[in-house]
Amino acid sequence: MADPSNITADEEVAAATGDTDVATAAAASAELENNKTNTMVEEGAHLIKKMEICVAEAEKRMGKNSVNIQETYTVYLIETRPIDAVAEGQNPAPDSLWRRYSEFELLRNYLLVTYPFVVVPPLPEKRAEFVWHKLSADNMDPDFVERRRVGLENFLLRVASHSVLSNDKIFYHFLKEENGWKEVVFETGFQAKADSRLRALNATFRVKTPDKRFTELKHYSDELQSVTSQLLRVRARVADRLYGVYKVHGNYGRVFSEWSAIEKEMGDGLQSAGHHMDAYASSIDDILEEEEHYADQLKEYLFYAEALRAVCRKHELMQYELETAVLDLTSKKQQREELATGTVRTFSFKGMTTKLFGQETQEQREAKLQVLEEQIIEGEELVKEKTVECEEFVKNAWVDMERFKEQKDRDLKEALINYAIMQIGVCKKGIQVWANAKECFSKM
Helix, strand or coil, rough: CCHHHHHCHHHHHHHHHHCCCHHHHHHHHHHHHHHHHHHHCCCCCCHHHHHEEEEEEEEEEEEECCCCCCEEEEEEEEEEEHHHHHCCCCCCCCCCEEEHHHHHHHHHHHHHHHCCCCCCCCCCCCCCCCCCCCCCCCCHHHHHHHHHHHHHHHHHHHHHHHCCHHHHHHHHHHHCCCHHHHHHHHHHHHHHCCHHHEEEEEEHHCCCCCCCHHHHHHHHHHHHHHHHHHHHHHHHHHHHHHHHHHHHHHHHHHHHHHHHCCCCCCHHHHHHHHHHHHHHHHHHHHHHHHHHHHHHHHHHHHHHHHHHHHHHHHHHHHHHHHHHHHHHHHHHHHHHHHHHCCCCCCCCCCHHHHHHHHCCHHHHHHHHHHHHHHHHHHHHHHHHHHHHEEEEEEHHHHHHHHHHHHHHHHEEEHHHHHHHHHHHHHHHHHHHHHHHHHHHCCCC
């Protein structure tokens, strides 16, 4: 990709006026477009301040997958619009494109690899979990698809409001370029940089001096996931019971209505009370739908726990590579000392062969010393590089960790307060229903 800073004024004019041949004009046009992209991404700390972003709707489609099998899948419409135009009183039509859930996953995987020190926002669940019985666990269910649409929009807004992630050009391409986006991602080579789970697991068990802060962070993420999942399970059980209690009021309504048919003086009062009970019973659907909104906010932080652990695993891997480099350098220096003095401090195969076949010649020793000196210099450079890399990672990770903690405290506090307010309102409505029923009974 051409560097937009290399475009000259003459080339820009030539591309605009058509004085150059088609190929040159096309190249200049591409460079100008890239320049606009860079300007859009780099101005300001957050993309959210420059662009309105929303996932407007979801749509089911039919198509063939990679193995040529017909399948049904869902696509989501992403709409973007520059905030400057809206602020100036204009109302331009938004740019729009469709993305599948798998493309959101690809974007997030790219961000995880490219910014290992960042707590990358999680995606909404791919399949429904912790649901009450009336809500379908089918990932094609319209209610679930709608909730996932909201979650995907929240993911994009989280990334767009992050001071580091929002400046990534691949993220901008995801929002603006419908065709060729995947090719641009794969051209970055991020997959080659991705560490295998085996390496990460190996690092976890073999790091000799783990950073206590990251160890504590890993324990915290485990506890956060455990507590949040327990809370969601309790909430799902309570929702099931509450649903049953509310629907029983529908039986009250039916009985009161039937009873009113055989009573002359009490008939009107019984029928009115029955109507109140029916309305109360039907209100549970809206109540639990609203509860799902707060449950989804908790689920986001359930999945954030895995993002925290991903940062810890990256640090463990870097720490392991640093310790391996230090160990290798120490070994090389010891070999140099043994060659220089002619003494072997520890049992080794080399020491045994020396005793069996005699000492090496002076020329052989000098050649090996020369090789070792070169390896030691390379090892020292590697240790220095890994040390700086690790220190830089820790510095950046804890800056982002402070940002995440502030966001988490703010979001969870707001969600729990709003949930409490909602439950208080629900209880007040229940009291009002029975107060109305009491009034009906009093008038009989």
